[in-house]
Amino acid sequence: MSRIKAPFRWCLILVALVFAGPALAVECSEMTFEDRGYSVCKVDTATDELRLFLTDPGGTPYGTFDAVDARLAGQGKQLAFATNAGMYHEDRSPVGHYRENGQEVQRVIANAGPGNFGLLPNGVFCFGPGRAEVIETKAYQQRDVADCPNATQSGPMLVIDGDLHPRFLEDSTSRYIRNGVGVSADGSAAYFVMSDSAVTFHEFGRVFRDMLQTPQALYFDGNISRLYAPQMNRNDLGRRMGPIVGVVVPASGE
Template structure:
């Protein structure tokens, strides 16, 4: 009679449903509120989304949910890179091994062209933020990849153009990865911040040696476990975790 409850507890702990696909939390760093979602790329279904089966750009979290198989859910999502007015990616983009746009290595206008910029690369068992010129030299085989800019943190150093006394503040979002590629941390500021403040979050609080800026102003987060799914601007590339089947 005593063994039965113990067996039931053990079974519950071992069931796949007991594991969460992604962990999201609110935190404060130096007086600023952020929401951070952590993903283990080796064990979770981390993907990029751009187009539906009809070839049209999706653009909303609800659109992605409608493309998933029965029994699957979108456990987390975030806008994942800059885009043209027609919502095509500005830089390099790969989805399910198929390249949509080419890698851009030269300086250009806007935040994307504030070199160094970088690529978020999802591949077998890991995810990495890689500076663009290094990415061009090493040519890693990414199943999914999105280029954006500027880099926030490069090998533990803040982007050299970021100023501690900057007055340019926006809601911002981005991603940082651990050195072994086993942790991907996605963050969005809940109030306007400078590049310098946002980069320090990744380096000094989240301990990610490389981090990449995704965007500002249109920054959006889908985090069902926090009862949050931001609406608003139509997006281009989106990163997300699919749970279920």
């Protein structure tokens, strides 16, 4: 019987390990902008399976990434990336508009109001097969709902047609951990970003406008923000979430 030399044998083992793991197509990495750190996950809308998650089939809110993953395991799938996707009430129902797989859970909320959500203009992150968009709420109301089978509303908008939200102040002292999403001009890439430290809206908006160069971007939330990114060894714990957005891949070994 022939023997395989040790170096070659280890190469075979390494190749086997690589192909045994899930296809984590989404790209997550640490980036620095203006001396502050950010976790950035880039989703390719043409190849990555992006989904929204709110409640299980029995109507119970998932609340955690682990609960979503447990549900996906029964389908032979798992999360490759996920983050909170909009503001929610104490019962974890969405504050704003929410559509999942063509089913509307919450109507569009277009009026100004208290808090960040009501700091108009706010907007909607919508996506379907092969594309994603961030759309200002009033513009969204003029669209055919079939254009957005999956949609989650939040606010405020961070970047609008290449400009920062008009209410953002460069000298603001209001700093929080923040997360949001920006979309490339052609809708082929969605960038999910979370700050590593407390930042102002003006600082956070510039990440999307100047570093990622997304013409439209939307704020998701502040201190409750959570990130699931196995590539970065992250599975953030804490307060239970409402809407969750994530990329789904075949489970390991599938």
